[in-house]
Amino acid sequence: MILSLIVAFTVNAGAQLxxxxxxxxxxxxxxxSLPVIVQISPGANITSIASTLGVxxxxxxxxxxxxxxxxxxxxxxxxxxVQSLGATLPGIDWxxxxxxxxxxxxxxxxxVAVPPTQAADWYKNQPAWQLxxxxxxxxxxxxxxxxxxDINSHVDYRHPALAGHLTxxxxxxxxxxxxxxxxxxxxxxxxDxxxxxxxDDxxxxxxxxxxxxxxxxxxxxxxAPDSMIMPLRAFDDRGQSDLFTLTKAIRYAVQQGAQVIxxxxxxxxxxxxxxxxxxxxEQNNVLLAASAGNRNTxxxxxxxxxxxxxxxxxxxxxxxxxxxxxYGSYIFVDAPGVNIISAYPGGLYGIVSxxxxxxxxxxxTAALVESVRPVRRTGVAASIAAGAVNIDSKNSGYSxxxxxxxxxxxxxxxxx
Numbered sequence: 001m002i003l004s005l006i007v008a009f010t011v012n013a014g015a016q017l018x019x020x021x022x023x024x025x026x027x028x029x030x031x032x033s034l035p036v037i038v039q040i041s042p043g044a045n046i047t048s049i050a051s052t053l054g055v056x057x058x059x060x061x062x063x064x065x066x067x068x069x070x071x072x073x074x075x076x077x078x079x080x081x082v083q084s085l086g087a088t089l090p091g092i093d094w095x096x097x098x099x100x101x102x103x104x105x106x107x108x109x110x111x112v113a114v115p116p117t118q119a120a121d122w123y124k125n126q127p128a129w130q131l132x133x134x135x136x137x138x139x140x141x142x143x144x145x146x147x148x149x150d151i152n153s154h155v156d157y158r159h160p161a162l163a164g165h166l167t168x169x170x171x172x173x174x175x176x177x178x179x180x181x182x183x184x185x186x187x188x189x190x191x192d193x194x195x196x197x198x199x200d201d202x203x204x205x206x207x208x209x210x211x212x213x214x215x216x217x218x219x220x221x222x223x224a225p226d227s228m229i230m231p232l233r234a235f236d237d238r239g240q241s242d243l244f245t246l247t248k249a250i251r252y253a254v255q256q257g258a259q260v261i262x263x264x265x266x267x268x269x270x271x272x273x274x275x276x277x278x279x280x281x282e283q284n285n286v287l288l289a290a291s292a293g294n295r296n297t298x299x300x301x302x303x304x305x306x307x308x309x310x311x312x313x314x315x316x317x318x319x320x321x322x323x324x325x326x327y328g329s330y331i332f333v334d335a336p337g338v339n340i341i342s343a344y345p346g347g348l349y350g351i352v353s354x355x356x357x358x359x360x361x362x363x364x365t366a367a368l369v370e371s372v373r374p375v376r377r378t379g380v381a382a383s384i385a386a387g388a389v390n391i392d393s394k395n396s397g398y399s400x401x402x403x404x405x406x407x408x409x410x411x412x413x414x415x416x
Contacts, residue, residue: 035098044091106354120160128336133410141372143224149253152213169231209239218343223364250277266301298328387412
């Protein structure tokens with residue numbers, strides 16, 4: 001049936017299907033001042049610290065001692081010194097530059113249109129989900145009562161495949177306070193699109209923000225259909241976000257009752273602010289899944305590489321590592337990420353590849369396990385690991401680099 005559908009191998013026409021959203025980019029800092037994230041010590045006063053340093057407080061994260069500062073560059077402050085404020089000034093636990101973060105590139109192989117009579121969730125029976133026995137698992141759990149937060153770009157709320165699957169979210173892009181800024185991504189090495197070279201060049205690479213949120217939500221809806229998806233828009237229409245916004249989004253998800261968080265994004269270095277948010281989620285028994293990245297490297301990507309996160313690599317229908325997928329000792333499990341069909345803006349469906357679409361398959365699996373067998377976060381992760389299929393024999397050269405193996409949803413949800 002799928003082969004009989006209309007497929008247009010271009011994304012240009014589809015790019016006009018969703019009304020443009022006002023998403024003015026964050027001001028880019030590279031001149032007279034620097035955006036700096038700090039966590040102050042208990043009992044310290046941010047107003048006093050800011051006054052002493054001669055800096056401006058731009059924003060804060062509710063329920064924390066974490067603040068975003070605008071620090072003027074001068075004899076005392078430069079990109080090197082602001083990173084070590086915590087070691088030199090009393091009252092500051094740690095500091096780091098508010099670096100820009102880009103959504104990963106992904107390949108689009110086609111845009112699929114279906115007739116109005118076709119069920120909106122028809123793609124749930126695609127080969128990738130058959131391989132992981134996703135539909136068979138629904139006999140035992142559908143994810144009821146579980147909320148999955150997805151930190152992503154804009155979602156097409158009107159898409160038929162997402163009808164009844166979305167709960168209230170939040171738009172961190174629209175709520176940015178005046179004066180917010182990020183460190184110039186190119187200076188931070190984040191404008192690197194080298195990952196694009198590892199994706200199959202027969203696919204079309206596109207603005208990473210367009211459709212990314214809708215596609216990930218479509219995966220969640222297919223794997224855990226009775227869970228509710230909390231869309232948290234942290235990336236603007238150019239695919240840009242920053243460490244402070246992502247940290248705020250993770251904490252917001254926890255505070256709003258999400259039991260699972262999907263994070264289809266990553267950075268190539270550890271971050272104090274992201275790690276603090278991950279630890280906060282873990283302390284509140286929230287499950288976290290994150291994409292491993294699309295650069296075909298064993299270099300860790302964060303937050304996937306944090307101990308409390310289910311870092312997910314991508315595999316194909318033969319259980320072989322996707323050519324583009326990262327790998328390494330930090331990988332928790334693998335999930336299909338090649339030629340995945342999911343919801344695409346405008347009531348269409350996209351055929352895409354990337355670890356961005358493997359991570360929500362794991363997040364959805366976590367929701368199913370949590371719904372039917374509510375245990376501590378470590379127990380859910382253990383069930384996913386125990387149900388996984390070891391695929392080392394099919395991946396010569398990647399032994400012990402693909403975690404516990406490719407997920408099997410049925411065996412994780414219903415081990416017997």
